[in-house]
Amino acid sequence: xxxxxxxxxxxxxxxxxxxxxxxxxxxxxxxxxxxxxxxxxxxxxxxxxxxxxxxxxxxxxxxxxxxxxxxxxxxxxxxxxxxxxxxxxxxxxxxxxxxxxxxxxxxxxxxxxxxxxxxxxxxxxxxxxxxxxxxxxxxxxxxxxxxxxxxxxxxxxxxxxxxxxxxxxxxxxxxxxxxxx
Amino acid sequence: xxxxxxxxxxxxxxxxxxxxxxxxxxxxxxxxxxxxxxxxxxxxxxxxxxxxxxxxxxxxxxxxxxxxxxxxxxxxxxxxxxxxxxxxxxxxxxxxxxxxxxxxxxxxxxxxxxxxxxxxxxxxxxxxxxxxx
Numbered sequence: 193x194x195x196x197x198x199x200x201x202x203x204x205x206x207x208x209x210x211x212x213x214x215x216x217x218x219x220x221x222x223x224x225x226x227x228x229x230x231x232x233x234x235x236x237x238x239x240x241x242x243x244x245x246x247x248x249x250x251x252x253x254x255x256x257x258x259x260x261x262x263x264x265x266x267x268x269x270x271x272x273x274x275x276x277x278x279x280x281x282x283x284x285x286x287x288x289x290x291x292x293x294x295x296x297x298x299x300x301x302x303x304x305x306x307x308x309x310x311x312x313x314x315x316x317x318x319x320x321x322x323x324x325x326x327x328x329x330x331x332x333x334x335x336x337x338x339x340x341x342x343x344x345x346x347x348x349x350x351x352x353x354x355x356x357x358x359x360x361x362x363x364x365x366x367x368x369x370x371x372x373x
Numbered sequence: 374x375x376x377x378x379x380x381x382x383x384x385x386x387x388x389x390x391x392x393x394x395x396x397x398x399x400x401x402x403x404x405x406x407x408x409x410x411x412x413x414x415x416x417x418x419x420x421x422x423x424x425x426x427x428x429x430x431x432x433x434x435x436x437x438x439x440x441x442x443x444x445x446x447x448x449x450x451x452x453x454x455x456x457x458x459x460x461x462x463x464x465x466x467x468x469x470x471x472x473x474x475x476x477x478x479x480x481x482x483x484x485x486x487x488x489x490x491x492x493x494x495x496x497x498x499x500x501x502x503x504x505x506x
Contacts, residue, residue, distance in 0.1 A: 301392035309396050313403065338408040345400040356388035 209253055213260040216241040220265035230336070232279070232319065233343045236351060238265070239287075239311065243304045243355035244362070251295055255288050275327055279319045286318025287311035304359060308352030312344035417479040417494035420458040422451055425489045434458060434494070444488030451492055460485060460492055 216238040223237050238261050246254040262284045266277040294302070294310045320340065323333045422430040424442045432440065432453055439461070440451040447464030457477045460470040465487035473483045479496025 297392065301390050302396070303388060303390045303393055305389055305393040306396040309393075309400050313400060334411055337411055338404060341400070341404045341407050345397065345404060348400070349397060352393070353385050353388050357385070360388075 205253075208249070209256045209260070212241055212245050212253070213257045213264070216257055216261035217264050217268065220261055221268055224269050230339065232316075232336075232340060235347045236312065236315070239308065240351050240355045240358070242291075242311075243308055243352065244359055246291055246295060246307060247304060247355075247359055248362070251288075251292050254291065258284050258288055278326070279322055282318040282322040283315035284318075286321075287315040290314035303352070304356040305349060305352030308355060309345060309348035312348030312351070313341070316340045316344045416456070417477070417481070417496045419495055420451070420453055421493045421495060423491045423493070424449075442488075442490050444485070444490050446488050449485055449488050449490040451490075458492060458494060459483070460490075463490070464488055 219238040219241065223234060226234070228234050239258075241261075242254050242258050245257050262277070262280050263272075266272040266274075266280065271277045271280075288311075290310050290313075291307060294307050297306065316337075320333060320337060324331070327333075417434055419431060419433045421428055422432075422440055422442055424444055429442055430440050430451075432438070434453060434456055437452075437454045440453065442449045442451065444464075449463045449470075450461040452459050452461040454475075457475045459475045460473070460483050463471050463485045465471075465485050467487075470483040470485040470490075470492070476483060476492065476494050479494055481494045482491060484491045
């Protein structure tokens with residue numbers, strides 16, 4: 193094989209982000225198999241990974257993992273550039289923006305559950321906004337907002353609890369697993 | 374198990390810090406606020422009765438009462454109850470306005486065309502110009 197002309201330096205950071213994004217993508221694909229009564233209402237299990245990355249590695253890594261997950265997840269599910277993709281994408285951007293602010297809340301009082309609920313609400317607000325402006329240009333889309341808000345609260349709480357527990361279990365592991373050099 | 378017993382949920386409480394409760398309370402408030410704001414906007418507060426195109430009665434939907442209106446073919450009886458109204462009886466041959474039953478939403482209309490009588494509910498903000506089925 194001809195050696196590649198361009199050499200991309202792959203850092204340990206890249207490996208870590210790729211590994212975490214993979215975990216998030218797996219959850220996205222698995223979640224797509226769960227039947228749900230209402231389009232737009234889903235647990236968002238992949239956000240558990242985002243929350244863990246946010247707590248352990250900071251906002252920059254969380255943003256990478258989330259955006260990679262939205263992109264690759266939509267490719268795998270055949271949703272890329274379909275309306276669902278733009279809804280996920282706008283939701284992801286809004287929740288990343290909210291997380292960027294929420295991460296500065298004092299850790300003593302605000303844990304992953306706060307991050308999760310805040311991000312879930314930002315996510316649904318971003319989606320509703322895109323839906324209103326682009327997909328359904330009518331105020332009727334807001335009619336279901338109470339349902340979406342309730343789902344955001346419930347799933348935000350559950351994801352936050354799971355992330356919090358996983359963080360504690362990961363922290364009790366003294367050496368976090370490193371990718372092979 | 375899909376629905377764990379409450380005692381089994383207790384270990385999860387350690388993950389909730391003071392601020393988390395605050396955030397969840399705000400989330401609950403948003404849910405309740407959105408429900409009240411978006412789902413109760415079309416509660417009607419008054420009934421308007423027209424005969425021959427002219428308003429003959431405009432009553433609030435707070436106290437139960439009957440209104441009788443005379444038209445070209447007879448008497449139309451309209452029944453008002455708290456939060457709803459209906460055409461109780463009408464001399465029209467097909468009884469469409471009677472069979473429509475109780476009107477409960479702002480903007481809803483029952484029209485007794487043969488007798489030239491109509492009943493309209495109106496709310497604080499009218500989301501619809503008219504509703505028919």
